[in-house]
Structure formats: C-alpha cells, structure tokens
Amino acid sequence: QQPVQSPQAVILREGEDAVINCSSSKALYSVHWYRQKHGEAPVFLMILLKGGEQKGHEKISASFNEKKQQSSLYLTASQLSYSGTYFCGTTGGSYIPTFGRGTSLIVHP
Amino acid sequence: KAGVTQTPRYLIKTRGQQVTLSCSPISGHRSVSWYQQTPGQGLQFLFEYFSETQRNKGNFPGRFSGRQFSNSRSEMNVSTLELGDSALYLCASSSGTEVPNEQFFGPGTRLTVL
Numbered sequence: 001q002q003p004v005q006s007p008q009a010v011i012l013r014e015g016e017d018a019v020i021n022c023s024s025s026k027a028l029y030s031v032h033w034y035r036q037k038h039g040e041a042p043v044f045l046m047i048l049l050k051g052g053e054q055k056g057h058e059k060i061s062a063s064f065n066e067k068k069q070q071s072s073l074y075l076t077a078s079q080l081s082y083s084g085t086y087f088c089g090t091t092g093g094s095y096i097p098t099f100g101r102g103t104s105l106i107v108h109p
Numbered sequence: 110k111a112g113v114t115q116t117p118r119y120l121i122k123t124r125g126q127q128v129t130l131s132c133s134p135i136s137g138h139r140s141v142s143w144y145q146q147t148p149g150q151g152l153q154f155l156f157e158y159f160s161e162t163q164r165n166k167g168n169f170p171g172r173f174s175g176r177q178f179s180n181s182r183s184e185m186n187v188s189t190l191e192l193g194d195s196a197l198y199l200c201a202s203s204s205g206t207e208v209p210n211e212q213f214f215g216p217g218t219r220l221t222v223l
Binding site (some may be wrong): 041 | 199
C-alpha cells in the first residue's frame with residue numbers, strides 16, 4: 001500500500017524551514033527519501049532503518065517513528081536548490097519499496 | 110566514478126511491439142532495480158536484480174521482464190506494448206550488500222507508445 005505524504009505542496013522563501021511527512025498503514029522496515037527536479041532522475045537523500053540507523057547527507061535530517069509508521073523530513077534554512085519534488089519510499093519485511101505521490105517544494109528568493 | 114547510464118534515452122513504439130531498455134550500474138554495484146514513473150501512478154517498483162538473480166519483484170504483469178549479466182549490466186524487456194506502458198523507466202544501482210541501501214538513479218528512458 002502506497003505511503004501517504006503531506007503536505008502535497010509547500011511554498012517557502014529562502015531561509016525558511018519545512019517539514020514533509022510520510023505515513024504508512026503497514027509495519028515498516030525502512031524509509032527512504034528522494035528529491036527529484038523536473039526532468040531529472042530522483043536523487044537519494046536519506047535512508048532510515050528500523051532500529052534507528054540512518055544514512056544520508058549532512059544537511060538533511062529526518063525522523064522515523066516505528067510505532068506510528070511515520071517519517072518526517074526536515075529541511076532547515078531552505079535554499080533555492082531545495083526546490084523539487086520530494087518522495088518517500090517505504091519497505092516492509094519483503095524489502096519491496098512503495099513510494100508516496102510526492103511533495104512539491106518551491107523555494108522563492 | 111561514472112554514474113548510472115541508461116540507453117536509449119527516448120523511445121517511440123507502437124502498440125503490440127516489444128522494447129528492450131538497458132542500464133549500466135555504477136562500477137562495483139551489484140544490484141540494479143527498475144522503476145516505472147507515470148503522472149498517474151507515480152513511482153512504482155518493477156524488479157531488482159542482484160548478482161544475475163531476480164531478488165525482488167513488484168506487482169507488474171509478466172509482459173515486463175528483466176535480466177542481469179555477469180558484469181551487472183541489466184536489461185528490461187516489455188512485450189506486447191500497451192498505451193499505458195508510456196512512462197519514464199528508471200533504473201537505480203546500489204552496492205546491494207545490504208538491503209535496503211542507498212540507490213543511485215540513472216537519467217531514465219522515456220518510452221512513448223502510440
């Protein structure tokens with residue numbers, strides 16, 4: 001079942017913060033976050049594993065609440081380059097990923 | 110390191126034809142996953158190959174198949190094309206030693222079925 005992302009769209013000014021949420025109705029083993037710019041391939045941002053392990057990039061942070069099957073991606077002090085569509089992907093025990101519909105983030109100067 | 114490459118980048122086919130897409134992973138990566146991306150359904154997992162074996166499979170009909178070669182390059186085949194197969198097909202590679210792991214996406218093949 002597809003995870004649900006919220007909000008669907010966010011509009012920010014440079015320097016503002018944003019939080020993107022990802023919720024699943026099934027027990028999760030991992031949550032992945034990607035950013036995709038128009039006409040480009042998705043770029044890996046972060047992976048969070050059950051048990052607390054995280055792998056990702058320095059300027060991106062995220063949380064994974066295993067009990068609630070939810071993850072949140074935190075974008076702080078946003079830059080113009082943060083604009084794009086953010087996807088979460090989730091896996092259960094089968095390791096087959098399913099993806100949310102995406103959150104469109106627009107950062108204005 | 111060179112990134113993931115996919116060929117061709119664009120393809121136009123007609124209904125009923127078949128198509129083969131190619132993906133070359135990052136050197137040293139043994140896992141290749143394939144995804145279909147459409148405006149209507151979003152990003153959907155097709156299958157994953159690791160060391161020439163299909164390790165995971167998504168919920169797509171048997172018309173969609175793939176394989177992986179000993180050099181980790183992978184091909185995806187779609188037979189008897191339908192209009193709904195028009196999509197961006199992405200492949201992603203990872204080291205594959207841990208599941209799941211960071212994935213590196215290629216630029217995609219844009220398939221249009223007329």
